[in-house]
Amino acid sequence: xxxxxxxxxxxxxxxxxxxxxxxxxxxxxxxxxxxxxxxxxxxxxxxxxxxxxxxxxxxxxxxxxxxxxxxxxxxxxxxxxxxxxxxxxxxxxxxxxxxxxxxxxxxxxxxxxxxxxxxxxxxxxxxxxx
Amino acid sequence: xxxxxxxxxxxxxxxxxxxxxxxxxxxxxxxxxxxxxxxxxxxxxxxxxxxxxxxxxxxxxxxxxxxxxxxxxxxxxxxxxxxxxxxxxxxxxxxxxxxxxxxxxxxxxxxxxxxxxxxxxxxxxxxxxxxxxxxxxxxxxxxxxxxxxxxxxxxxxxxxxxxxxxxxxxxxxxxxxxxxxxxxxxxxxxxxxxxxxxxxxxxxxxxxxxxxxxxxxxxxxxxxxxxxxxxxxxxxxxxxxxxxxxxxxxxxxxxxxxxxxxxxxxx
Numbered sequence: 001x002x003x004x005x006x007x008x009x010x011x012x013x014x015x016x017x018x019x020x021x022x023x024x025x026x027x028x029x030x031x032x033x034x035x036x037x038x039x040x041x042x043x044x045x046x047x048x049x050x051x052x053x054x055x056x057x058x059x060x061x062x063x064x065x066x067x068x069x070x071x072x073x074x075x076x077x078x079x080x081x082x083x084x085x086x087x088x089x090x091x092x093x094x095x096x097x098x099x100x101x102x103x104x105x106x107x108x109x110x111x112x113x114x115x116x117x118x119x120x121x122x123x124x125x126x127x128x129x130x
Numbered sequence: 131x132x133x134x135x136x137x138x139x140x141x142x143x144x145x146x147x148x149x150x151x152x153x154x155x156x157x158x159x160x161x162x163x164x165x166x167x168x169x170x171x172x173x174x175x176x177x178x179x180x181x182x183x184x185x186x187x188x189x190x191x192x193x194x195x196x197x198x199x200x201x202x203x204x205x206x207x208x209x210x211x212x213x214x215x216x217x218x219x220x221x222x223x224x225x226x227x228x229x230x231x232x233x234x235x236x237x238x239x240x241x242x243x244x245x246x247x248x249x250x251x252x253x254x255x256x257x258x259x260x261x262x263x264x265x266x267x268x269x270x271x272x273x274x275x276x277x278x279x280x281x282x283x284x285x286x287x288x289x290x291x292x293x294x295x296x297x298x299x300x301x302x303x304x305x306x307x308x309x310x311x312x313x314x315x316x317x318x319x320x321x322x323x324x325x326x327x328x329x330x331x332x333x334x335x336x337x338x339x340x341x342x343x344x345x346x347x348x349x350x351x352x353x354x355x356x357x358x359x360x361x362x363x364x365x366x367x368x369x370x371x372x373x374x375x376x377x378x379x380x381x382x383x384x385x386x387x388x389x390x391x392x393x394x395x396x397x
Binding site for chain 2: 012014117118119120121122123124125126
């Protein structure tokens with residue numbers, strides 16, 4: 001069984017991490033395919049061949065987008081950061097800095113564990129008023 | 131690897147899951163303060179102090195013609211509760227045993243929760259923390275043993291808070307002795323005392339190991355600030371052929387911003 005997508009012994013990884021690793025690897029493969037088609041299209045003189053490759057590249061973009069959406073659904077903090085950056089005009093870098101700060105601070109305010117933390121993740125457990 | 135050194139422990143991933151889960155189950159009901167105050171963080175193990183936004187004058191500036199002040203902060207304190215887990219029990223857990231003996235972990239979890247609750251409600255002088263009951267500007271109301279009078283005491287506390295301009299809803303941290311009394315009591319007509327007290331306060335009654343008597347606090351927010359550095363974690367100390375030495379640990383600080391937002395009920 002190929003295990004190149006793992007950097008730690010797979011049997012020590014939780015099932016959720018293995019699923020994320022598979023989708024992350026798929027995302028990388030889709031990016032590579034998009035890149036290959038982009039370069040082939042740039043040099044291919046035959047219009048019919050170009051049309052086929054453009055169609056294939058669009059398929060890869062669809063797969064890339066589906067992989068990305070899956071990853072963002074499973075990891076709320078990544079989603080919060082991405083929401084501050086994707087599909088809006090303006091300065092991309094400024095949006096990135098603001099989105100990261102807002103998402104990380106928001107997570108801290110909610111008492112969520114820091115990324116990479118080995119804590120028990122209890123945080124704030126404020127009771128709801130009856 | 132973090133300072134917890136968990137990777138050095140002779141414990142399987144499944145064993146760590148069981149230990150962490152047991153600790154969570156024991157801690158969550160007992161961490162009463164977190165159910166009633168504002169929790170900020172966790173900010174990580176390297177977070178060392180809480181910003182107070184205040185300064186003190188430095189009497190001798192480093193050169194002529196200067197004035198100087200120094201920032202005041204409240205340093206975080208670290209609480210640690212060591213415990214041991216039998217390696218034979220961990221091996222049985224890996225075999226699928228459900229009834230693992232985690233008595234020492236349970237005791238450590240309770241000790242840590244009591245420590246956190248005590249620091250928040252009654253203070254921890256050595257670490258510079260003033261508790262909610264200590265800081266309160268209201269005169270303490272004597273709770274006593276007569277449960278039938280508890281609604282009266284809580285109503286008085288709520289009235290004192292309203293008179294001071296402190297909005298509700300209000301929550302009640304009840305020490306274990308008072309909590310048991312309340313649970314066991316039905317008023318005339320069989321109406322549970324617990325429900326009656328909840329209605330008066332407009333918020334929850336919280337079982338609070340470490341609290342002496344009870345404390346009525348406003349839940350409007352912004353009055354009581356708990357600053358978490360590293361949230362409660364389990365680390366590794368040492369092991370031999372029979373047992374693994376572990377510990378529960380957290381770093382935090384606490385301060386009262388609005389002393390009039392709580393009323394202590396003495397036992």
